[in-house]
Amino acid sequence: MLERLARRGYSCVTADTGVEARTRCKGSSFDLLLLELYMPDGHAADFLKDIRARSDIPTLVFCESSDPCDELFCLEAGADDFYTFQRDNAILYARIRSLLRRAHYAERRKHKRNLGDVEMNESLQSAVCRGESLKLTPTEFKILRALGENMGQSVSREVILREVWDTDYLIDNRLVDSHVRNLRKKLGEAESGLVIASVRGVGYRLAGNPKSQASP
Numbered sequence: 001m002l003e004r005l006a007r008r009g010y011s012c013v014t015a016d017t018g019v020e021a022r023t024r025c026k027g028s029s030f031d032l033l034l035l036e037l038y039m040p041d042g043h044a045a046d047f048l049k050d051i052r053a054r055s056d057i058p059t060l061v062f063c064e065s066s067d068p069c070d071e072l073f074c075l076e077a078g079a080d081d082f083y084t085f086q087r088d089n090a091i092l093y094a095r096i097r098s099l100l101r102r103a104h105y106a107e108r109r110k111h112k113r114n115l116g117d118v119e120m121n122e123s124l125q126s127a128v129c130r131g132e133s134l135k136l137t138p139t140e141f142k143i144l145r146a147l148g149e150n151m152g153q154s155v156s157r158e159v160i161l162r163e164v165w166d167t168d169y170l171i172d173n174r175l176v177d178s179h180v181r182n183l184r185k186k187l188g189e190a191e192s193g194l195v196i197a198s199v200r201g202v203g204y205r206l207a208g209n210p211k212s213q214a215s216p
Helices: 002-007 018-027 044-052 068-077 090-110 138-148 157-165 173-189
Strands: 033-036 059-063 081-084 112-115 118-121 126-129 154-156 194-199 203-208
Touching: 002 090, 018 033, 018 044, 033 044, 044 059, 044 068, 059 068, 059 090, 068 081, 081 090, 112 138, 118 138, 126 138, 138 157, 138 173, 138 203, 154 157, 157 173, 157 203, 173 194
Parallel strands: 033 059, 059 081
Antiparallel strands: 112 118, 118 126, 154 203, 194 203
């Protein structure tokens, strides 16, 4: 199987035992974990319980033949898929591709947040509105994120300070207000549909009516 995976362009790292596999998983980052049902030092389900306590790596358990209970145990322990070898293993490789696609999509989504027509990219610390960059500073990006996580709700200056500057001490109201004013201007110029409203005595609230969803 390793040779066939290599021919399909996959780079594989092997482990002979569950103990060795645990060590490799701790020291490296992998896109997918293929587990044999019965390992020399244990059952895949037991290994999965340990791995799932600290990792959400996509996992497929495979075997030559199995009892339905084995499949149930592995899936309940955290396996994403279970495969019993057949004469034609094209289905196995299709399942591997499917798991990788889902994992990569989930990873991309984890780093992105949509606020109406504005898409925030956590990895790049950038935001675009309908494809056009908002050119936010790092501080403005963090403020938008803090407000966006509480869309429609009031967010105090203290919370913004903690989320953006990692402090609970409000040195000067103008520190927050100045950055919010600049952010509000950029959102308005981009016709993003996002509005930062001042909440007297509290802080700010983000609301929006995305242009792409607005009535004609």
